Every structure is written in C-alpha cells, then in structure tokens.
Amino acid sequence: MDLALLTTLNAERAARRATVLITHLSSGAQHLLRASEIATDPLAPQLEAALRAGKSGVVGEGDGRVFLTVHVPPPRVVVIGAVHISQALAPMARLAGYDVTIVDPRTAFATAERFPDTTVIAEWPDTALPDLALDPFTALVALTHDPKIDEPALEAALLADCFYVGALGSRRTHAKRLDRLADRGLSPALLGRIHAPIGLDIGAANPPEIAVAVLGEVIAALRKPAPAREAAA
Structure with missing residues (x-):
C-alpha cells in the first residue's frame, strides 16, 4: 500500500x-x-x-x-437511562461485541456499582453526547420515560444518522413524543426512524427479556439490509 x-x-x-x-x-x-x-x-x-x-x-x-x-469502526450502544433494563442490556451488548456507554443525569442511578465494567456518564444528554460524537456506527437506546432526558438524546441521534434509534414507551406515549419532537423541527422522515415501542416483538415480560428484544433489534439494524429489516418487522 x-x-x-x-x-x-x-x-x-x-x-x-x-x-x-x-x-x-x-x-x-x-x-x-x-x-x-x-x-x-x-x-x-x-x-x-x-x-x-x-x-x-x-x-x-x-x-x-x-x-x-x-x-469499520467498532459498533457502540449509547443507553440513555441507568434503569433495570440497562443493567441487563449492558453486559449482553458487550458480549455481542458492542462498546457500551450509559448516560443518565440522575446520580442515584448512574453509578459504577450498578454498572460494573461499563462507562457511566452522570450528565444530561445535552452535555454528554457532543463529547461522545454519535455517528452511523452508534445505536442509541432511550429508556428513561422522561421526555427531558430522552428527547434531546433522540434528536441528537437522528441528526447524527445513528444506525439504530429506539425509545421505550407505549404507542400512545410515542405518539405524544413524536408531536414534541416535530415541534423541535424534526421531519417526518427522521422521526420515522425511531423504533418504538422498542425491541423485537417477542412477548418480553421483564427487564432482562426486554433487553434481549432491544439487543436483537439493534443487531438486525446493523447487519440486515433495509428491505430485509422491513420484511421482518
């Protein structure tokens, strides 16, 4: 060369x-x-x-x-929310070969004790995400249910063209979320990229099972071409 x-x-x-x-x-x-x-x-x-x-x-x-x-860069998963699902998702994602970062301004939850061997940033997404430099080899998973925390992160992920953007919540919750994000100036095409309700439809009933469903959807978004993903949805 x-x-x-x-x-x-x-x-x-x-x-x-x-x-x-x-x-x-x-x-x-x-x-x-x-x-x-x-x-x-x-x-x-x-x-x-x-x-x-x-x-x-x-x-x-x-x-x-x-x-x-x-x-190709090593794929990353940035998880917004140091919640029970995140505690299960972080080690699973690492085993699958992803770098994992947890972002949550709530210092009672975002601790090294709750997330061993995982990068934890106890900051608001507005502060933390610019330094993380989201990109097309990053998945962003929003899990707090708090619009003040999740929605700025979702906007940043969509604008950075992250390969996967997902958010926890019911269809009704997500519809209201979409209205608020549209008010922030995001187009329908961008908003249509958000996976919500988050995760593959496997009937997940507890935090570890939801984590499996989320990780499966992340892997599919990275590895499958778009038509195949749509057919499997």
Whole structure:
C-alpha cells in the first residue's frame, strides 16, 4: 500500500468512518472507497454486504476478482437511562461485541456499582453526547420515560444518522413524543426512524427479556439490509 493511501485510510479510521480497500488480484492495484462513495460503484451490492457484515473477502470472477478489505469502526450502544433494563442490556451488548456507554443525569442511578465494567456518564444528554460524537456506527437506546432526558438524546441521534434509534414507551406515549419532537423541527422522515415501542416483538415480560428484544433489534439494524429489516418487522 502506498503512503498516500495509508494516510487516507488512517484518517478515515480515526474519524470512525467506514472504508473498503479494494485490491485487484490480477494487477495488485489498490484504491480506497469511503462508505459514502459505495452506492455509485459497480460492486455496490457486494461492498454494502461486506460493510454490514464487517468481513473482508474476495468477490468477482476472472480478471475482475478483487479482495475487499473492510474497515469499520467498532459498533457502540449509547443507553440513555441507568434503569433495570440497562443493567441487563449492558453486559449482553458487550458480549455481542458492542462498546457500551450509559448516560443518565440522575446520580442515584448512574453509578459504577450498578454498572460494573461499563462507562457511566452522570450528565444530561445535552452535555454528554457532543463529547461522545454519535455517528452511523452508534445505536442509541432511550429508556428513561422522561421526555427531558430522552428527547434531546433522540434528536441528537437522528441528526447524527445513528444506525439504530429506539425509545421505550407505549404507542400512545410515542405518539405524544413524536408531536414534541416535530415541534423541535424534526421531519417526518427522521422521526420515522425511531423504533418504538422498542425491541423485537417477542412477548418480553421483564427487564432482562426486554433487553434481549432491544439487543436483537439493534443487531438486525446493523447487519440486515433495509428491505430485509422491513420484511421482518
């Protein structure tokens, strides 16, 4: 790999932007594609599948065979609310390979004792989220039921194009939430990205089961193409 290509790759990785290094096996020629450039590439379906899976490999045939070296940031889950569901979700998400951060301004709940081995930020989302730099490889899960805490976080996640945005609450609660978020200037298209009621419909009846449902929905949002997610909903 030449120095200019390596410099660009390192800069993209430092900025938590996904890239694919394409190596032509017949010639050894290489070029780098950013995620934003993939849609117009002839190999777009294979490139998109490789990014979703986070796996490198060979695609194409004959002289057109190329090796795709996939570079994706580690996926993260930012949980708004240091609640019982969060206590179950945090270790599950870590086992699944996600970095986990808990954000909750309520210092009685947001403690290291309640969330061992997990980053806990006892701040309001307005204060905490800018430093976390939400991005398309971040899932945001809002669980407090408190509009003052959840809704600024939901807005930030939608504007940052987080790959998953979910919020706890009934359909009636969510309808009122959508009205308030619309009043903040968010478009119907953005608001339609919120998963609510949160989690896969598995009949979850307690906090650990709800955590399983939420994590399953997060994984599906990361790994499945949009049409497949919609068909499974």
